[in-house]
Amino acid sequence: MSWVNVLPATKHPFFKTSLGFARRSFSRRLQWPSPQLKYLLTSAHWPTPSPGSSFAGRCRRLVTPCSSSSSSTNSVAGMELHEVVRTLEELAPTALAESWDNVGLLVEPSPPHCVSTLLLTNDLTEEVLQEAVRLPAQMVLSYHPPVFAPLRSLTMRSWKERLVVTALENRVAVYSPHTCYDALRGGVNDWLAEGLGKGSVTPLKTSEALKHLSQGSVHVTSAAKAADWPSLAAQLRAVSGLVLHTLPLQTANEGEESTVMLSMNCTEGALPETLACLSNNEHAHRHTEITALRKPPFPGTGMGRLCTLTEPVSTSTLVSRIKQHLKLPHVRLALGAGKSPDSTVRTVALCAGSGGSVLKGVQADLYLTGELSHHEVLDAVSRGVSVILCEHSNTERGFLPRLRLLLLDKLQHKLHIHVSEVDRDPLTVV
Known part of the structure; x- marks a missing residue:
């Protein structure tokens, strides 16, 4: 029986054994076990499988190199994963992240790993990951880190573990910027502030210089x-x-x-x-x-934003502007003590996502964030501060289309970049 005749017989015992050995060899960065097996896994005569449908499909994706040229107007050259990560960290250095955060490359398939399609999402759910496999995408940029608390095992018991297992099985890298993009000048918080109207914008908590002290603290x-x-x-x-x-x-x-x-x-x-x-x-x-010793401040970057409007507006006008900017039919409003929908707002303190720790004690006419606890709202209201809550990820997700355009430029259009169509906030008003 010839090697070519073996190709379609994916259930043949030798074929399955060889694939398993090749997979182990790749994960350990070893050489090809034999010239015949190299031909078997790289042969141009092998019918292209549906992406992610089987290990054979994933194996073929594994050996596909980045191309320096494109054969059609719809294809791209692609980039090695480490090059993509380096560009992402040049755009938003991980040193900008809060100390408690988990940012950067979280899931890395064994090299070499060529990225030709990148999927952007606010939350990496199992539905979003399946979307990435169907595209197929070789990398997902998830604003929120899907791996935050340490995982003690990688099984199919919990959805967090299943995410990592499925990503590795399908050779999908996962990167998370989270609070790097919150702090970044022109990042999530600055995008959120744009919906308020013209005015000045400054960070509530300025980031420190990016480089660590080289000769002690x-x-x-x-x-x-x-x-x-x-x-x-x-x-x-x-x-x-x-x-x-x-x-x-x-x-x-x-x-x-x-x-x-x-x-x-x-x-x-x-x-x-x-x-x-x-x-x-x-x-x-x-x-x-x-x-x-401490690092000097890094102007223009940091957590939260204090926005001073050029022309003060009523609370109801500001609510309308925010709903339009976030494309939301409803938001939640708590009026500060002694305030009404017609009360004038000149200063707004905002924080994308959960703003409790960032907004605490800040002097402003109004707080804008995704979520606050019940008692945090009561505390703000008692001080005469009105509060607008939009649900956590609704204050972040709208930044992704702008991020797509930014990354296309930074990555020199070498990748296809998509914004997830199934990613959404889990809460709705009914």
């Missing part, structure tokens, strides 16, 4: 007698996580001993050992000062 200064300096320097240089800066010898007045001024940066973890070294020297201990 604590600055320590001290002084030591010149005679003690060699032994003290040897002790300090032995401390891991400490960078010692040597300063010129300070010449003393007549009759006084010369001193050496010390300047050093260290990590929080290295601080106790650093202080222990300095405390062994009485002169150094008395002259030690500690300063906590």
Whole structure:
């Protein structure tokens, strides 16, 4: 029996065994097990299977390289996954994300992985993932991270686990930007602010500079007698996580001993050992000062937005503008104490998604967000602040069409980019 005759017989025992071995080989980045099997899995004579319908289909997608040229007007060159991720992180660095968030590349098929179609969604549900498989898309950008809490297993018991299993089986990469896009200048919060009307917009909580402190987070200064300096320097240089800066010898007045001024940066973890070294020297201990270092602010980026309207409007007018911007028939409104639908609004504090922690205590005429707890609404109302709630993802999802155009430009039109047609907020007004 020839190798070509084996091709259609996907249930043949040898075929199934070879495919399983090839799959294991690929996942471990090994070489092809045999020239015959390489022919079997890459042969142009193999009929193209329906995408995602079988392991054979996924295996063929696995060995499809990125093309540098296009044979038709409807095809694209595609990009390697690591190139797509690098471009996404150049657009919105992961350092912009909140410390509690889980952003970046969350699911990665074994390389090489060529991406020619990217699907954008606000939430990666099982329905959206099936949409990605049908396209077929090799990557999903999900605004909300589908993997947030650590997974202890990958089984079919829960929908979160099934998402990861299905994505890997179908070789679909998953990337999540979440609060990176919230903080980004021109991101989700700035898009939401556009629906209010003309005015100034500033972050409620400004992000810090993107790069981490390269030489520790604590600055320590001290002084030591010149005679003690060699032994003290040897002790300090032995401390891991400490960078010692040597300063010129300070010449003393007549009759006084010369001193050496010390300047050093260290990590929080290295601080106790650093202080222990300095405390062994009485002169150094008395002259030690500690300063906590922080990154400088990154203007224009950060969580939430404070919007000051050029021309104040009534609460009812603002409600109409928001409904039109978000394409919603209904929103929820809580009027602040002593306020009415005709009350004037000049300042609006907003936060896409869940704004409880970001908006807490902010002075504004009105809060705009997706959701607040019952008691957070009561607290705002008691202070005379009106509240508009639109449901969580309704304040985020409308950004995706704009993101699509932005990514097409950033990725140089090398990918097909689609916005999910089945992604929607789970709550509706009935």
